Amino acid sequence: MSKKSFAEVLTDLRYGTLHDELTDSLQEVVNACVETGKAGKLQLTISIKPGKSGELEIADDIKTKVPELTKGSSIMWATPEGNLTRSDPRQMTLEGLKIIGQEDRPLKKV
Secondary structure, X not given: OOOOOHHHHHHHHHHHHHHHHHHHHHHHHHHHHHXXXXXXXXXXXXXXXXXXXXXXXEEEEEEEEOXXXXXXXXXXXXXXXXXXXXXXXXXXXXXXXXXXXXXXXXXXXX
16 A cells, blocks of 8 residues: 655645645745845644544644844934924024936936
8 A cells, every 4th residue: 555645635635725825825935035034934733633433634724934024213303392303403404505306318328
């Protein structure tokens, strides 16, 4: 009698939907690891419970640890009224300065 491989059993569980979910979860973890440079994890737990008539109830649980990108922070200052502002309210401003926008002409390639 030949043994049925784990891969064959895996594709039979929940009529193949477990295999599909594992495939999607693995791809999600791999892509996040590549994007963030951090470690991820995919864990499959299979529980087997014998029944009274010789049947086996197979239950599964998929857990993933998907790494996330590091979020940046903001630096702000509080005004005397308690409002937040992106510029230091104590900093003096220079009068007569103007913002110069981009020119409409195309840039030259060097």
